[in-house]
Amino acid sequence: MKIKLYILFLLLPTSLFAQKVTTSIDSTKKKIGAEFKLTLKTDVDTFSKVKFPNAKFFGSLEVIQSYKIDTVRNGARYELIKKYGLTQFDSGKYTIPRIPVLINGKPSFSDSIKVEVNDVKVDTLKQKMYDIKDIAVVDSPIGNWWIYLLILIAIGVIGYYAYKFIKHRQSQPTVEEIVFKTPIEKATTLLQQLESKELWQKGEIKSYYSELTDIARNYIEEEINIPAMESTTSELIEGLRKAAKQKKLKLSNETVDNLEKVLKQADLVKFAKVKPLDYEIEEDKKRISNSIVTIHKSIPEVVEENDELQLWNEQQKELARLQKLKKQKRVRIISTVGIVLGMLLLFVLGLIYFKGFDYVKDNFIGHPTKDLVEGEWVFSEYGNPGIKIETPKVLKRMDASKSLPKDAAALIKDMQLFEYGSILENFNIAVSTLSYKQEVQLDLDKAAEAFLKSLESQGAQNIIVKTENFDTQQGIKGKKAYGTMTALDKIKGKSTKMYYELLLFGQNNGLQQILIVHQEGDKYGQQIGERILNSVELKMAQ
The missing domain is CATH 3.40.1000.10 (Mog1/PsbP, alpha/beta/alpha sandwich)
Structure with a gap:
């Protein structure tokens, strides 16, 4: 008796919780191409996991529609209803086989059902005949790739015109509103205009020193023919001393030293954020003004140009011109590439925001198994x-x-x-x-x-x-x-x-x-x- 009770106890959970798939169909007889609606029902508890098959064929019948699962709650249990639309385009008698439904990982099978597909009788004497329809236009299976292509073309066109715009801006010559007869006239006039702006009195010390030294550099470049604007402070002073010897200019060491002090002070203001005192700014202004006047007076009225020096000056100017062109070209390329990359980045970020990162990775970077699917x-x-x-x-x-x-x-x-x-x-x-x-x-x-x-x-x-x-x-x-x-x-x-x-x-x-x-x-x-x-x-x- 104990053995029988033990066996009964082991079998009891299976009998109580055995899952069953109920099978039904709307009709066992249909005409060719008509839809058989097959219904599978399972009655499970709330913790069960049910997986209905996803197949293209059930036996010899094609699955043309897989409907969504309907869920009906009955107390502590669920009734899951899954419907399939089946069809067959050849007349005859067919059997819908037993279909496995996975409940908690274990298959439960539906009942097999016999169905019959009948021919459609057509009376060609009474049935009106129609012409063959035109070819229907369907969406391309490759999706909306052309939209992305147009976006990339638009980005390329914008990048091209950005490059042309920057090049045009760089190629425009700087036009001076006032034409000066001599370099000394230009320098003294610009110094007077600079003082009238009162930049350093307004706290714009960096702008003041930048304009002050540019006036001096531009004067030296025009008057003595050395590349002062593109030279560093040490290069400018060295070139000035060399030009003074070769051109026999009467420049004292004190004049060159005063000019060098102002240029170094300007470097500290522009790059090291040094703020000179008011009296130091006044002294630097006087040094620049006196240096320009002294250089002008030291130039003889008739200077026999040394061929070697003239050649060196021309080479320096040509070198400076080429360096300027290279710099402009580099700026154009970097700016254009930056604009294009920025637009591409915004495009990709937009796709990630609206489509998700996986979409971008799978469609642009590529995914081997996605291609297989x-x-x-x-x-x-x-x-x-x-x-x-x-x-x-x-x-x-x-x-x-x-x-x-x-x-x-x-x-x-x-x-x-x-x-x-x-x-x-x-x-x-x-x-x-x-x-x-x-x-x-x-x-x-x-x-x-x-x-x-x-x-x-x-x-x-x-x-x-x-x-x-x-x-x-x-x-x-x-x-x-x-x-x-x-x-x-x-x-x-x-x-x-x-x-x-x-x-x-x-x-x-x-x-x-x-x-x-x-x-x-x-x-x-x-x-x-x-x-x-x-x-x-x-x-x-x-």
């Missing part, structure tokens, strides 16, 4: 016993005999392997079939363990395994092993965390295996895996 898929049959499967690429036949041990090869009648990619790449799918020479008792758990162990020779490490039963849409029972592993590429010296799913089926003295591997967390790889698994159809071994 959106590519043209192939539905084909591989091996013996045959496996019909839909894949994003055609699987290539591989030589599997080399990987078999000699003792195992003696027991196998035929083995075939078809594969795309490898476990070291972004995505890998392998389909293998084998048949034995003699009758064997297959243990799918051990077969899964042996298969995963063979992956270690390909670079797999730290394999974590979970197993569960798996049924195809035709009701063929098998085993599913899934989990994560680390793919180690010894050549490149890097490792990648991968997710794998392995299906095994043993029937009629044959073994059929399907392996899917993709990077962990890859949503596109997950979509590929689900689509492949939903398409699996098996054939019996011959």
Whole structure:
């Protein structure tokens, strides 16, 4: 009695919480092309996870519409209602097979239903005939790529005109409003204008020193023909001393020293933010004024120009001109590139804000498995016993005999392997079939363990395994092993965390295996895996 009660206690939870899928259809007879509306209902508790299949075909009927799941709450339980629109374009009698619904990871099957598709009778004597319709215009499958192309072209055009605008502004000559007869007249007039501005009295000391030294530099450049405007303070003083010797100018060391003091003081004001006192500013103004007057008086009325000095002056001017042109060109390029990069950055940030970072990364940087999802898929049959499967690429036949041990090869009648990619790449799918020479008792758990162990020779490490039963849409029972592993590429010296799913089926003295591997967390790889698994159809071994 105790044993019976114990067995009853073990079976009680299963009977109480057994999940059931209720199946119904709006009609068992339809005309060609009409829609059969198939309804699947499950009654589960609030903690259960239910996953309805997402397939293109249920048996020989095509799924033309997968409706949203309706949820009806009944106390502490939910009734989930999933509807499918099915159709068939050939007349005849068909069977909607048992459809697996995963409830908490375990499949529960619907009832199979027989339906009949009838021809549509057309009386050509009474039916009015119509001309063939024009070709319908559909949206391009490649999306709105032209919008992005136009945006990039617009950015390029804006960058081009920005470059031309900056170049035009730089090429415009500086026009002096007042024309002076001599350099000394120009310098004295500008000094008087500078004093009338009262810049340093208003606190604009930096602007005052900048204009003061520019007047002196410009005068020296025009009067003595040395590149004073482009020279540093030390270069200017050295050039002035050299010109004084070569041109025999009567310049005292005191005059040159006073000029050098003011130029160095101006450098400190402009670059070191030094603020001279009022009396120091007055002294610097007098030094500049006296230096200009002294230089003017030291120039003889008739100066015989030394050919070597004249050549040197011309070379310095040409060098200064070329340096100025290079600087202008560099400014144009940097400004244009900055404008274009700024607009591109705003464009990308806008896409990230409205579309998300994943959208920008997948569509502009690229994603290999996304290309597989959106590519043209192939539905084909591989091996013996045959496996019909839909894949994003055609699987290539591989030589599997080399990987078999000699003792195992003696027991196998035929083995075939078809594969795309490898476990070291972004995505890998392998389909293998084998048949034995003699009758064997297959243990799918051990077969899964042996298969995963063979992956270690390909670079797999730290394999974590979970197993569960798996049924195809035709009701063929098998085993599913899934989990994560680390793919180690010894050549490149890097490792990648991968997710794998392995299906095994043993029937009629044959073994059929399907392996899917993709990077962990890859949503596109997950979509590929689900689509492949939903398409699996098996054939019996011959």
